[in-house]
Amino acid sequence: MHFLSSNDFSKSDIEHVFSLADRFLEGNYAFVDGGTTLALLFEKPSTRTRVSFETAMIQLGGVPIYIDASTSQLSRGESIGDTARVLSSYVDMIAARMHRQSDLAEFAKHSEAPVINALTDLEHPCQALGDLYTIREAKGRLDGIRIAFVGDIAANTANSLMVSGARVGAEIVLVGPEGYKPNAGYVAMARKEGEVMISDDPRRSLKDADVIYTDTFVSMGEEKEAGRRRKLFADYQVNARLVGYAKAGAAVMHCLPAHRGEEITTDVLDGEQSLVWKQAKNKLLIEKAIMLYLYKNRRKELGYP
Numbered sequence: 001m002h003f004l005s006s007n008d009f010s011k012s013d014i015e016h017v018f019s020l021a022d023r024f025l026e027g028n029y030a031f032v033d034g035g036t037t038l039a040l041l042f043e044k045p046s047t048r049t050r051v052s053f054e055t056a057m058i059q060l061g062g063v064p065i066y067i068d069a070s071t072s073q074l075s076r077g078e079s080i081g082d083t084a085r086v087l088s089s090y091v092d093m094i095a096a097r098m099h100r101q102s103d104l105a106e107f108a109k110h111s112e113a114p115v116i117n118a119l120t121d122l123e124h125p126c127q128a129l130g131d132l133y134t135i136r137e138a139k140g141r142l143d144g145i146r147i148a149f150v151g152d153i154a155a156n157t158a159n160s161l162m163v164s165g166a167r168v169g170a171e172i173v174l175v176g177p178e179g180y181k182p183n184a185g186y187v188a189m190a191r192k193e194g195e196v197m198i199s200d201d202p203r204r205s206l207k208d209a210d211v212i213y214t215d216t217f218v219s220m221g222e223e224k225e226a227g228r229r230r231k232l233f234a235d236y237q238v239n240a241r242l243v244g245y246a247k248a249g250a251a252v253m254h255c256l257p258a259h260r261g262e263e264i265t266t267d268v269l270d271g272e273q274s275l276v277w278k279q280a281k282n283k284l285l286i287e288k289a290i291m292l293y294l295y296k297n298r299r300k301e302l303g304y305p
């Protein structure tokens with residue numbers, strides 16, 4: 001079993017992962033076999049995902065091995081498939097941050113070991129699970145919780161959050177500029193599970209929001225479009241006025257890294273309603289739970305007791 005897309009984890013998979021995370025939080029430890037290895041193959045920069053995955057594997061009793069793709073033979077033209085075949089014959093699990101979702105799928109096709117999506121152009125599924133877990137902690141439930149994603153509603157984070165969010169009963173509202181469309185495939189996938197509304201009007205669409213979520217206006221790989229995007233999304237900055245449209249006490253979330261004064265203001269990011277630092281902290285917890293879940297599944301697939 002791989003975790004390449006939010007679509008790979010059913011509601012029951014998500015609930016299992018959350019219950020493992022609950023157990024970790026309660027102070028119950030769980031370990032993988034000594035010598036279990038996780039390769040982290042990264043084609044793009046990372047602060048949180050890299051360090052939280054490395055720490056998570058160490059806390060599980062295993063060993064992480066970081067590979068900067070630009071210093072691997074991938075940078076000299078070795079194929080993705082050959083790389084996956086070889087790496088997965090050494091290590092037990094691979095977390096990969098790749099430019100393209102299609103490259104990650106190609107990688108997983110040739111991997112003997114479970115592969116985890118650590119972010120691509122289209123998805124950030126581990127982030128979404130950590131964020132939903134954080135919302136559940138803060139609000140006590142996910143069912144019926146209204147999450148408004150504001151700004152770049154076609155971002156990888158939006159795609160994953162809408163699919164996993166709808167799957168666990170949250171209502172999703174995508175709030176972005178007129179004419180700027182979310183990814184139709186992910187909207188269709190999420191709508192099979194629950195409600196997804198699309199709006200260009202923050203005042204009206206945030207009225208019943210329990211959570212306001214935002215992400216950078218310029219994702220990694222979109223640097224050439226930076227100027228155009230900053231203008232396009234300018235009216236969708238998460239600031240005190242916009243937060244005021246939502247329910248009293250609505251939580252504010254951001255996957256980070258944040259660009260203070262651009263997609264979110266400092267007062268909101270550091271304010272009382274911000275769950276941002278908690279959600280960043282929870283990445284470690286949820287990644288540990290995801291890895292343990294995949295590890296247990298892999299052992300079952302291999303017929304181990």
Ligand code: CP
Binds near residue numbers: 047048127255256257
């Ligand atoms: N949120 C997140 O994935 O951050 P990094 O890019 O620092 O890993």
Ligand code: NVA
Binds near residue numbers: 255257
């Ligand atoms: N959408 C952002 C998320 C960073 C964690 C990006 O892809 O750059």
